[in-house]
Amino acid sequence: MRNIKLTIEYDGTHYAGWQRQKNVLAIQQVIEEAIEKITSEKVDIIGSSRTDTGVHAKAYAANFHTNSNIPAERFREAINSKLPKDIVILYSEQVDEGFHARYSSTGKKYCYSILNRLQPPAINRNYVYHHKGNLDIEKMQQASKYFIGTHDFAAFKNTGSSVKTSVRTITQSEVVKCGDIVKYYVAGDGFLYNMVRIMVGTLLEVGNGKVKPEDIAKILSSKDRGNAGKSAPALGLCLEEVYY
């Protein structure tokens, strides 16, 4: 059997996230059904992570095993021909038997987009979180630096998935303003359940003055979810890259 890796862009607006579930439509299911149509095989795609309902991805990674003799590079077009417009396979390639989209991953990069102006967005409204109130960008930038390094992120994790440890290493944590769009880029070796959205929610509290930049260190060391901010809405979040 060959092992095929897919790199996938999707608009998560109309899906219940990546992972196949009962009674709702997940991206995994849509792609598995598309592959079944072209290979006549039942496949189980291995995804690099769960993503929440409404979260987007510019380069989600996944893999599946197949006995089909379709050339690896041809899967891209073949699967795309069976997919709706909001899911697109960017690349398909053969990988080593041992490659596992989740366990082989060495890290991920996310981007969270905030539209910071009085009026809600008409254009791009499914891809940005609209925040009306003033934001102190400089303070958010200072605060974002406290996330860099290896920390226990227990305070930045919602219950809902079991993991052995909540220690993660963050290598990039950057707030960038461009016009009325504020983007938060964060990369690391792994992310806990809702971790990026809670980090953004907390940065927003720094932006509106409720939390001081240096408080981030205290929130981290408290390991208490109650001390961090709310989870920012899913629609602003986009998985940008999965590292191997």
Added chain:
Amino acid sequence: MRNIKLTIEYDGTHYAGWQRQKNVLAIQQVIEEAIEKITSEKVDIIGSSRTDTGVHAKAYAANFHTNSNIPAERFREAINSKLPKDIVILYSEQVDEGFHARYSSTGKKYCYSILNRLQPPAINRNYVYHHKGNLDIEKMQQASKYFIGTHDFAAFKNTGSSVKTSVRTITQSEVVKCGDIVKYYVAGDGFLYNMVRIMVGTLLEVGNGKVKPEDIAKILSSKDRGNAGKSAPALGLCLEEVYY
């Protein structure tokens, strides 16, 4: 009667353009009905221009007259409360009696967005035109400069609206590449029917080598629509600004 100017952002994907028409839904109609709901007056909104089906706007301008005593600045929120999510009033303000969104305008700025890569877009798919083939951006940049200045744009106009003259002055004409997105910015004192889309269609022919940059001058002086490129698809086009 007071004269109220509106600045409007809209996602044109699901509308038959700005102008009210029979049997299809236009943005003008949706906004007129929203205003009627809050003022109980029948209003005729004057728009700064028609826009085609699927074209977007970040700052469309329009005005209407009203006997209502709602403060001018309050119209923004009041109208927004009656609008669907893909149309947003950004500003509402009282203007001089003589202000006319179309006749008072001194110019407009558009942006056309092209996604230049093999794979179609999942994210932002309603806001970019997907062009697979290689594009020579440098040649497109050279070509774009031939549009600057005062020219007869008869070759860059589709039939469908009657205008006295097809002479227009272009003040900005710029091709910018950022990753796999190519943006074309064009500003001028006015635009003919489908003019920007035909300019983009012709720049794409320069990009794929069918037309030389210097041929733009010849196409202009020919005044023959047959010599210019096809109209580029509407969805990549966005009205960025209306000047007064």
